[in-house]
Amino acid sequence: MLTELEKQIIRELQQGLPLVVRPYLALAKKLSLSEDELMAKINEMITSGLIRRFGAAMHHQKLGYTANAMVVWDVPDELAADTGRLLAGMAEVTHCYQRSRQSGWPYNLFTVIHGQTQEQCEELAAVMAEKIGIPNYMLLFSTTELKKSSMQYFVD
Amino acid sequence: MSVEQTDKQLLHLIQSNFPVVPRPFAEIGKQLGISEQEVLKRIARLQQKGIIRRLGALFDSRKVGYTGTLCALQVAEADIDRVASIVNSYPGITHNYLRNHHYNMWFTLLAPSEQHIKEILTEIKQKTGLTDILILPAINIFKVRVNFNLSEVQHAD
Numbered sequence: 001m002l003t004e005l006e007k008q009i010i011r012e013l014q015q016g017l018p019l020v021v022r023p024y025l026a027l028a029k030k031l032s033l034s035e036d037e038l039m040a041k042i043n044e045m046i047t048s049g050l051i052r053r054f055g056a057a058m059h060h061q062k063l064g065y066t067a068n069a070m071v072v073w074d075v076p077d078e079l080a081a082d083t084g085r086l087l088a089g090m091a092e093v094t095h096c097y098q099r100s101r102q103s104g105w106p107y108n109l110f111t112v113i114h115g116q117t118q119e120q121c122e123e124l125a126a127v128m129a130e131k132i133g134i135p136n137y138m139l140l141f142s143t144t145e146l147k148k149s150s151m152q153y154f155v156d
Numbered sequence: 157m158s159v160e161q162t163d164k165q166l167l168h169l170i171q172s173n174f175p176v177v178p179r180p181f182a183e184i185g186k187q188l189g190i191s192e193q194e195v196l197k198r199i200a201r202l203q204q205k206g207i208i209r210r211l212g213a214l215f216d217s218r219k220v221g222y223t224g225t226l227c228a229l230q231v232a233e234a235d236i237d238r239v240a241s242i243v244n245s246y247p248g249i250t251h252n253y254l255r256n257h258h259y260n261m262w263f264t265l266l267a268p269s270e271q272h273i274k275e276i277l278t279e280i281k282q283k284t285g286l287t288d289i290l291i292l293p294a295i296n297i298f299k300v301r302v303n304f305n306l307s308e309v310q311h312a313d
Contacts (some may be wrong), residue, residue, distance in 0.1 A: 016212040055174040088299035097298035140255040147252040
């Protein structure tokens, strides 16, 4: 369970760091902590993995990564964990999840790859398929971004 | 949108492992050979352009105590705006994309409990009138990382 202080720190950090010379001091004042205490707490959260990434969240499409493909795989259940780890080891794969199947939906491994063109993504998926020996896959390209936001925790 | 070389290096540096030191922007400036003020100015500009969404922390939703799922709906072309406005109205739905499949609307949902997830999905079904929904919670997470090698970006416009 998170402490009330940790929840407060999460609420502040998810708003983003203020663009001032001493951003941690500015946040620490709001939280009635010293700058050192706040920095120690942030380091602790990074070490424990509570903070997954500390830095700038970007709009990749504005950077020229225009094609984002979700590649879904139908992998025998007993191979799913090993195959998932293999795919996760590839630099081009940014996300790799195993999900439950549903009727009408046979795919159980989900990877996200980013490329500059759809063709690049298709070539990459073919390489991945070869590597893991799974022929049953499908690429779903995002055609429109309807929403992309950062989660706000503990606000209701 | 053109992103020039120093900005690319800056983005590459600050996309993860942002320094936790009293004057982090000075630290970044040192690595890039530019001043602290210059770093602040460039980050502010990249935020204004929308290239940087936010400079801060990305949390592990499960460790924070939240739970989540990926969902997909089949939505008729003419109905997309109406359904998107319903789906997007939930703060826990952080990503929503149209994709080229008959399940064409794909969104992620985060909430404090399974119960909240169920309630929100029930509401969405009621409000949209759509009942065919794929609910695909993660069983195993092998990788979640969005770090790009920005030096590979060739056509940044």
